[in-house]
Amino acid sequence: MEETRPCVITLSTDFGLEDPYVGVMKGVILGINPRARIVDLTHALSHHRLKEAAFILSSAYAYFPPGTVHLAIVDPGVGGERRILVVHDRQGIWIAPDNGILTLVLRNHPRADIFHLTNRKFFLKEISSTFHGRDIMAPTAAHISLGTPPDALGEKVHDPVLLEFPEPQQTEDRLLGQVLWADHFGNLITNINREMIVRTNPEGRPTVRIDGRTIGRIHSTYSDVPREALLALIGSTGYLEIACNQGRAADRLGYRSDHVMAVEVCFE
Amino acid sequence: MEETRPCVITLSTDFGLEDPYVGVMKGVILGINPRARIVDLTHALSHHRLKEAAFILSSAYAYFPPGTVHLAIVDPGVGGERRILVVHDRQGIWIAPDNGILTLVLRNHPRADIFHLTNRKFFLKEISSTFHGRDIMAPTAAHISLGTPPDALGEKVHDPVLLEFPEPQQTEDRLLGQVLWADHFGNLITNINREMIVRTNPEGRPTVRIDGRTIGRIHSTYSDVPREALLALIGSTGYLEIACNQGRAADRLGYRSDHVMAVEVCFE
Amino acid sequence: MEETRPCVITLSTDFGLEDPYVGVMKGVILGINPRARIVDLTHALSHHRLKEAAFILSSAYAYFPPGTVHLAIVDPGVGGERRILVVHDRQGIWIAPDNGILTLVLRNHPRADIFHLTNRKFFLKEISSTFHGRDIMAPTAAHISLGTPPDALGEKVHDPVLLEFPEPQQTEDRLLGQVLWADHFGNLITNINREMIVRTNPEGRPTVRIDGRTIGRIHSTYSDVPREALLALIGSTGYLEIACNQGRAADRLGYRSDHVMAVEVCFE
Numbered sequence: 001m002e003e004t005r006p007c008v009i010t011l012s013t014d015f016g017l018e019d020p021y022v023g024v025m026k027g028v029i030l031g032i033n034p035r036a037r038i039v040d041l042t043h044a045l046s047h048h049r050l051k052e053a054a055f056i057l058s059s060a061y062a063y064f065p066p067g068t069v070h071l072a073i074v075d076p077g078v079g080g081e082r083r084i085l086v087v088h089d090r091q092g093i094w095i096a097p098d099n100g101i102l103t104l105v106l107r108n109h110p111r112a113d114i115f116h117l118t119n120r121k122f123f124l125k126e127i128s129s130t131f132h133g134r135d136i137m138a139p140t141a142a143h144i145s146l147g148t149p150p151d152a153l154g155e156k157v158h159d160p161v162l163l164e165f166p167e168p169q170q171t172e173d174r175l176l177g178q179v180l181w182a183d184h185f186g187n188l189i190t191n192i193n194r195e196m197i198v199r200t201n202p203e204g205r206p207t208v209r210i211d212g213r214t215i216g217r218i219h220s221t222y223s224d225v226p227r228e229a230l231l232a233l234i235g236s237t238g239y240l241e242i243a244c245n246q247g248r249a250a251d252r253l254g255y256r257s258d259h260v261m262a263v264e265v266c267f268e
Numbered sequence: 269m270e271e272t273r274p275c276v277i278t279l280s281t282d283f284g285l286e287d288p289y290v291g292v293m294k295g296v297i298l299g300i301n302p303r304a305r306i307v308d309l310t311h312a313l314s315h316h317r318l319k320e321a322a323f324i325l326s327s328a329y330a331y332f333p334p335g336t337v338h339l340a341i342v343d344p345g346v347g348g349e350r351r352i353l354v355v356h357d358r359q360g361i362w363i364a365p366d367n368g369i370l371t372l373v374l375r376n377h378p379r380a381d382i383f384h385l386t387n388r389k390f391f392l393k394e395i396s397s398t399f400h401g402r403d404i405m406a407p408t409a410a411h412i413s414l415g416t417p418p419d420a421l422g423e424k425v426h427d428p429v430l431l432e433f434p435e436p437q438q439t440e441d442r443l444l445g446q447v448l449w450a451d452h453f454g455n456l457i458t459n460i461n462r463e464m465i466v467r468t469n470p471e472g473r474p475t476v477r478i479d480g481r482t483i484g485r486i487h488s489t490y491s492d493v494p495r496e497a498l499l500a501l502i503g504s505t506g507y508l509e510i511a512c513n514q515g516r517a518a519d520r521l522g523y524r525s526d527h528v529m530a531v532e533v534c535f536e
Numbered sequence: 537m538e539e540t541r542p543c544v545i546t547l548s549t550d551f552g553l554e555d556p557y558v559g560v561m562k563g564v565i566l567g568i569n570p571r572a573r574i575v576d577l578t579h580a581l582s583h584h585r586l587k588e589a590a591f592i593l594s595s596a597y598a599y600f601p602p603g604t605v606h607l608a609i610v611d612p613g614v615g616g617e618r619r620i621l622v623v624h625d626r627q628g629i630w631i632a633p634d635n636g637i638l639t640l641v642l643r644n645h646p647r648a649d650i651f652h653l654t655n656r657k658f659f660l661k662e663i664s665s666t667f668h669g670r671d672i673m674a675p676t677a678a679h680i681s682l683g684t685p686p687d688a689l690g691e692k693v694h695d696p697v698l699l700e701f702p703e704p705q706q707t708e709d710r711l712l713g714q715v716l717w718a719d720h721f722g723n724l725i726t727n728i729n730r731e732m733i734v735r736t737n738p739e740g741r742p743t744v745r746i747d748g749r750t751i752g753r754i755h756s757t758y759s760d761v762p763r764e765a766l767l768a769l770i771g772s773t774g775y776l777e778i779a780c781n782q783g784r785a786a787d788r789l790g791y792r793s794d795h796v797m798a799v800e801v802c803f804e
Binding site: 023035080 | 273489501504
């Protein structure tokens with residue numbers, strides 16, 4: 001009998017890396033499935049920036065093998081009334097509190113099955129009221145990685161919590177969007193993607209502005225402009241970004257995560 | 269022949285994650301046992317906060333499979349007279365410098381065997397005087413994960429270094445303890461656990477105070493109180509915590525790791 | 537048929553750990569080789585400190601099994617004219633942009649084969665202009681870990697970019713070098729190694745000075761001097777370091793990464 005391919009489980013949380021919480025979840029997973037391959041996506045999410053978390057989650061999963069189990073844990077409502085959801089699609093399986101963090105995954109996969117995780121058979125025996133990542137979600141992910149079908153986990157759900165996401169506004173000759181988050185390099189990632197730009201004007205060479213300031217044309221890569229110059233480009237996730245060649249656009253433009261920065265793509 | 273279950277090795281150090289030191293230890297381990305599953309618990313320990321390190325280590329191991337090898341390296345005395353210990357119990361195996369970092373593990377497992385790690389057969393060939401994590405402890409952990417019995421590693425030890433841990437004081441109607449550490453969320457974890465509270469008064473509904481300030485009753489979870497309110501609860505490790513719903517208790521209460529905060533549980 | 541040993545792939549980047557970029561590269565690798573063992577060396581490199589990055593890379597690989605694939609990604613020129621190199625030696629395989637980051641690896645392995653990575657067969661199907669770590673280097677590393685020979689990847693290269701590294705100056709009774717980087721503990725690692733010191737004077741007991749300040753003799757380990765005292769010693773990488781017993785030499789001596797600190801080893 002051929003050995004089965006080991007399953008990948010990704011972890012995205014707001015736990016940070018200084019405490020043992022992430023490691024403890026891995027211990028629970030490996031105790032159930034010692035062959036699971038666990039990958040940290042990020043542990044720097046925050047419940048104060050839930051839309052950013054939803055965007056980061058939606059930008060990453062396409063690069064994982066089909067069948068990957070994605071745990072996403074930002075859970076200030078732990079132990080209260082909020083449900084835990086399991087989302088199942090051919091592309092992958094997501095486990096997360098029902099707080100909207102899966103909004104963009106669900107928008108990308110409108111036919112995915114959604115279950116309310118209630119089957120205690122797959123939980124740890126003792127369940128704390130403050131760490132369901134360890135006691136409920138990690139062991140369930142491990143059991144799924146061993147072949148437990150998602151429909152064994154609980155009843156179907158048809159009303160997941162969804163966040164209102166700012167959709168770019170399109171007029172005849174322009175797109176109006178906003179910055180969603182700033183990455184480690186200080187690149188500002190917007191909610192305007194390549195398809196929207198092409199749909200607005202398949203031939204044009206638009207100008208990009210941010211908070212009224214003109215950045216210029218859309219370039220291919222950083223080194224298309226002089227060192228330390230700002231530029232607009234389509235980033236690696238397919239979304240329009242404002243960057244700075246060998247510098248930090250976020251610092252140059254005074255980005256703050258609690259302030260909305262308007263982005264304009266003009267074909268006039 | 270059935271394939272054996274791959275062994276888990278956990279790493280807890282004060283190395284941080286910016287330098288290559290943690291990765292190099294993993295290289296040494298995988299060179300000896302390519303199937304070992306290595307889990308980072310934390311690399312943010314400090315020799316200035318050794319009791320906190322001892323507590324973190326003691327709170328995590330129960331969630332790992334039996335037989336897991338735990339490396340704990342906070343080692344300012346490296347290359348000097350201090351011994352390296354191997355602690356062996358049915359629950360797991362610990363390898364650490366003999367500086368008290370295993371105090372609470374040893375208290376939980378009073379019948380564990382303790383060995384002085386001296387058998388150079390399991391070390392790297394060249395041993396530096398400043399990185400025994402890489403040259404001695406990592407290769408020994410890898411050999412143990414392949415089945416080397418701990419009693420092959422050195423002589424038995426009966427006098428490990430133990431830290432004096434502050435034990436909560438119990439009177440008829442109250443418990444007096446203190447804060448042990450603050451986690452990434454700003455939760456303040458104390459040295460008073462659920463069993464002590466029940467033993468003091470199995471029926472009562474006590475009031476919790478910290479540095480003389482009344483926090484209130486012991487709640488089940490964060491969302492039991494309004495947003496940004498302080499609360500006391502039994503945390504995920506079984507110990508009393510002072511937290512703040514969607515906020516940071518450590519900041520609200522002015523926690524500093526070099527100042528002892530007194531915690532009082534009163535049944536009067 | 538015996539199962540082959542799983543291959544180790546190390547990652548060294550300037551991506552930080554807060555964004556999902558490192559995790560996404562791991563997803564790409566595991567999608568191609570689910571048995572690859574991936575080890576993070578560091579994600580705190582910087583294109584502003586490329587020599588430090590070159591030194592860190594050169595200090596770590598000897599502790600990994602032969603055949604390990606090392607990805608090193610500091611790539612401000614991504615999408616422009618710069619080449620991607622694959623360096624192949626009995627000790628290991630390195631994949632990196634051709635910007636000098638492999639200078640010390642190439643100096644240590646002057647007979648290594650160097651290839652210009654151009655064979656698109658091993659890349660992802662869609663290649664962004666800003667994330668070749670994910671689209672080109674990670675999938676190529678995974679294919680190499682499955683046995684693809686490096687000479688299938690592109691043409692041989694004989695003119696890799698090399699950084700000018702400051703070589704210590706040796707006179708009859710002294711060595712003049714400099715600090716290369718400061719690690720997490722505040723240890724200052726210099727470009728003077730044990731062999732250079734022995735070659736200068738095999739018998740002597742030299743005095744070490746830093747920026748004109750006398751540190752003293754070369755000791756074996758931290759605890760050879762009183763607590764909080766500065767000392768010189770040969771560090772775990774074989775290079776002279778200035779450290780502080782249970783303290784931070786970098787803070788005590790005012791180290792800044794943009795200022796060159798001169799180090800002197802005197803036998804007079």
